Amino acid sequence: MEGRLQIFSGNANRPLAKEIASHLNINLGRAMVGRFKNGESRVKLEENVRGSDVFVIQPTCTPVNEHLMELLLLIDALRRASAARVTAVMPYYGYAKQEKKTTGREPISAKLVANLIRTAGAHRVLTMDLHAPAIEGFFDIPVDHLQAGPLLAEYIRDLNLPKPVVVSPDAGGVGRANSFRERIGAALAIIAKQRPQPDVAEVLEMVGDVEGRTAIIVDDMISTGGTLAEAARSLKERGALAVHACATHGIFAGDATSIIEKSMLVETIVTNTIPLPPNCEGARIRVMSVAPLFAEAIMRIHKDLSLSALFS
Structure with missing residues (x-):
């Protein structure tokens, strides 16, 4: 122009x-x-x-x-x-x-x-x-x-994680998770959940095998961190070796960073579309620049x- x-x-x-x-x-x-x-x-x-x-x-x-x-x-x-x-x-x-x-x-x-x-x-x-x-x-x-997705997938691919499995935290994100899975060459698992009320999620069931694998939860945004922490706990209970998380938008509303800090997540990767809130040094959050x-x-x-x- x-x-x-x-x-x-x-x-x-x-x-x-x-x-x-x-x-x-x-x-x-x-x-x-x-x-x-x-x-x-x-x-x-x-x-x-x-x-x-x-x-x-x-x-x-x-x-x-x-x-x-x-x-x-x-x-x-x-x-x-x-x-x-x-x-x-x-x-x-x-x-x-x-x-x-x-x-x-x-x-x-x-x-x-x-x-x-x-x-x-x-x-x-x-x-x-x-x-x-x-x-x-x-x-x-x-x-x-x-x-x-391509930026986050490249970072995960470079980690060379053993037996990776990409996990969609809900049925709506399956397309996103499947595309991510294809980029890094991994298996796929899906968590079925329901929301009894807004910003509250409960895990119902899981489709796919995560036992003995490194799980990577892929989502578009992390808001309260509750879904993520619950998903990580559920994956560990089902035998996952370790759990990582990837999301484009790190909203981290309320006390999300302390919830993630106490969770079983090894690392949470987000981009800088949104500035990180203060006091999240201990939450193991890595930021990729878009x-x-x-x-x-x-x-x-x-x-x-x-x-x-x-x-x-």
């Missing part, structure tokens, strides 16, 4: 934004993103964006509503300042778990968020590992959907090139 490439960021994950800008050999755009004394979000661009191809890097992680508002205001400011194109780069898409009604009289929040982003003036969205891939269809603008992948995707979008090569 014609026009200068510029990158701006809200306060959600500035270290990732700086790392992406560094890979692209450009400086992060100057913008004041803060609050007025009455608590309202405040945004002011401090450089010219007229005719530019602008990317706003802002995962909508905790506090979700505040970071979402910053993103919307940044997009609106850029559009009103005559940016030629605005891409919302959302490494983590908040509200993704609310993509359907589970009971009556509930909103479909993930769809509403998609409407807000489009209404604010975004021309396209770049995201990673949506909790429900159908969310892509909620947008009436192009969505580029990156995957962290900055090179996002930088490559941004450059390809800017130059109107295909992104297909990034999914191989």
Whole structure:
């Protein structure tokens, strides 16, 4: 596309934004993103964006509503300042778990968020590992959907774990786990679970053999850590030699890091789509950077090139 490439960021994950800008050999755009004394979000661009191809890097992680508002205001400011194109780069898409009604009289929040982003003036969205891939269809603008699986699989493959078996922590993640299994050449197991209430899971049964094998639990996000700790305990009870975990988004809500620290997990590997919470040194968490992948995707979008090569 014609026009200068510029990158701006809200306060959600500035270290990732700086790392992406560094890979692209450009400086992060100057913008004041803060609050007025009455608590309202405040945004002011401090450089010219007229005719530019602008990317706003802002995962909508905790506090979700505040970071979402910053993103919307940044997009609106850029559009009103005559940016030629605005891409919302959302490494983590908040509200993704609310993509359907589970009971009556509930909103479909993930769809509403998609409407807000489009209404604010975004021309396209770049995201990673949506909790429900159908969310892509909620947008009436192009969505580029990156995957962290290849990056995480490469790390696991280099560990040369004995007799690996990839474990999906629920039936919904079987496709993700199977693709991961193919990348590292491992067996597959599935944990069947039910949620008696939100954020509470209980293991019911397991399909597949894990005895005498090294188990790798693969999921898209780690929220409370309860499911993960329970799955690790269940796998050890069924004879797994050791249990590792991989996930794209390390949300680590509440006391998740202390739950993981006390669990039977050898190591938990996540990416830096979301900043790690403080005080998690003892939780054996390893962070892989997705900055090179996002930088490559941004450059390809800017130059109107295909992104297909990034999914191989």
